[in-house]
Amino acid sequence: MRAVRGTARVAVRGHRRDGVGRKSTTREPIIQEPVSSESTAPEPEATRRDADVAESSRANRGWWDRNADEYQTEHGTFLGDDRFVWGPEGLDEVEAELLGPPEDLKGRDVLEIGAGAAQCSRWLAAQGARPVALDISHRQLQHALRIGGTIPLVCADAGALPFADASFDLACSAYGALPFVADPRQVLREVHRVLRPGGRLVFSVTHPIRWAFPDEPGPEGLGVSASYFDRTPYVEQDDEGRAVYVEHHRTLGDRVRDVVSSGFRLVDLVEPEWPAWNTSAWGGWSPLRGALIPGTAIFVCVRD
Numbered sequence: 001m002r003a004v005r006g007t008a009r010v011a012v013r014g015h016r017r018d019g020v021g022r023k024s025t026t027r028e029p030i031i032q033e034p035v036s037s038e039s040t041a042p043e044p045e046a047t048r049r050d051a052d053v054a055e056s057s058r059a060n061r062g063w064w065d066r067n068a069d070e071y072q073t074e075h076g077t078f079l080g081d082d083r084f085v086w087g088p089e090g091l092d093e094v095e096a097e098l099l100g101p102p103e104d105l106k107g108r109d110v111l112e113i114g115a116g117a118a119q120c121s122r123w124l125a126a127q128g129a130r131p132v133a134l135d136i137s138h139r140q141l142q143h144a145l146r147i148g149g150t151i152p153l154v155c156a157d158a159g160a161l162p163f164a165d166a167s168f169d170l171a172c173s174a175y176g177a178l179p180f181v182a183d184p185r186q187v188l189r190e191v192h193r194v195l196r197p198g199g200r201l202v203f204s205v206t207h208p209i210r211w212a213f214p215d216e217p218g219p220e221g222l223g224v225s226a227s228y229f230d231r232t233p234y235v236e237q238d239d240e241g242r243a244v245y246v247e248h249h250r251t252l253g254d255r256v257r258d259v260v261s262s263g264f265r266l267v268d269l270v271e272p273e274w275p276a277w278n279t280s281a282w283g284g285w286s287p288l289r290g291a292l293i294p295g296t297a298i299f300v301c302v303r304d
Helices: 053-079 119-126 138-147 184-194 208-212 252-261
Strands: 045-048 109-113 130-135 153-155 168-174 195-206 234-237 243-247 264-270 296-303
Touching: 053 138, 053 243, 109 119, 109 184, 119 130, 119 138, 130 138, 138 153, 168 184, 184 195, 184 252, 195 208, 208 252, 252 264, 252 296
Parallel strands: 109 130, 109 168, 130 153, 168 195
Antiparallel strands: 045 234, 195 296, 234 243, 264 296
């Protein structure tokens, strides 16, 4: 999961505590290749402009491949190796049970979309499920290999899932894919296709209201600075105008309509409150802002 407008980009994907979820102790860059002496590229320009499906996919695949090492190093302790967390607030699937009671996960085929280093999938495997971890970034999946396990890893675009119809009982995505695609309905239709009748999809995204506020964790992030209804994508581009990172805004109503028009029934919309135990900030997410405005929206959907 990543924050909006470039200062925090998070892509939160699963985590857990010892045994039931040990935390990563890695502090140094891992599987990092030597940095080229020519890596003095200028900072990308942040702007708001249109970005289509192909440009968004290309930009975000490249961004995650370039930044996976830094991301896993910085956030690996919070995410752990085999924990399932839905967002920076720290809502854990152990407590939330949005995919269902843990005992009901045994033997279920589960697709994790935007899996990163597959932390959520490891938690699912520990419950007896049969997860498949999919991500657009090859580098993120290398981190899944580094952490270990026997979970199948698939490098593919969520808008063109390489699976047969009715292959899975459940699908989940913790800030994966949907905030970054130009056509979320294409992704949702693909998930609908690969789910079996009665299957459940649960996905979390940046709460749409966050787009009206600066992406700052302190008091400067508490005043409305943009129109909630401005759906123009946030784009970081190089000096030739090529997008290197794209994030797309959908209002809450847009998200609901995307879900319903793709063949799902929306059964719950969860807006996690910021818990007292979580005193850390993650990009624009913080205890200060979390006490006042929601940071994450979780959609619980059923394929009838």
